[in-house]
Amino acid sequence: MQSLYLTPDWPLPATVRALTTLRHGGVSEGPYRSLNFGQRTADSPAALAENLRRLSAAAQLTASPQWLIQVHGAHVCDLDTGSAERTADAAVTARPGVVCAIQTADCLPVLFAASDGSAVAAAHAGWRGLAAGVLQATVQRLRARAERGATVLAWLGPAISSAHYEVGADVRSAFLQAEPEAEQNFLPNAHGRWQCDLYALARRALAAAGVNEVLGGEHCSFAETGRFYSHRRDGQQPGGTGRMATLIWRVQGGGTATLAR
DSSP, rough: OSSSSOOOOOOTTTTTTEEEEOOOOOOOOSSHHHHHOOOTTOOOHHHHHHHHHHHHHHHTOOOOOBBBBBOSSEEEETTOOOOOOOOSSSSEETTOOOOEEEESSSSSSEEEEETEEEEEEEEEEHHHHHHHHHHHHHHHHHHHHTTTTTOOOEEEOOOOOOOTEEEHHHHHHHHHTTTTGGGGGGOOOSSEEEEEEEEHHHHHHHHTTTOOOEOOOOOTTTTTTTTTOOOOHHTTTOOOOOOOOEEEEEEEOOOOOOOOO
């Protein structure tokens, strides 16, 4: 049986669990015919619920994911405050059993954890969020939740690669105004536009936030057709495209158990 998800390969306590879903292994009443978690897509609530049930069973989720209303900004939702507000592009928690969740289909999902496993976070980083500082804001909130002395690790999930991500001069200018050195992450193409490297921009932002251990970043949601959704590739088709879910949570206790890869 194929796995429904990928898991980060990072040196963390077994109390930290994390994953990014793949396309296959789900149900759909819409055009996707696969594992879709997009809350604002053509799939019915029943199909989305069944997909979540399958994922929950396979990954042994401790609770329902805390979905965000993502707006391509830099607000970080603290899931431990008890607030029902979910309009944000990142979430942080230190409580075991609370599942941070984001949805992507070309934008960059970034997972964070304190090195001792005391707090975790997830961020949705499209170009607007990156330019607005969503990663730096998430690191700041995570450090406030983590135990004193813990360092921060980050994992870059599947996103569109620079080879397939063409942008206009406005996107490039949004980054260069704040950091001229970011020009090396935009390569001119034959159409008078730019190939944008989201992974490199994320690493640049994380370095600025003092995060020195950054893993992942080896996938392309556009090129890996059978594994990932891509808005750039499929967004114009009838019904648009689905969404992957990227989750991170803490569990009680120690031990050495890890999620199946």
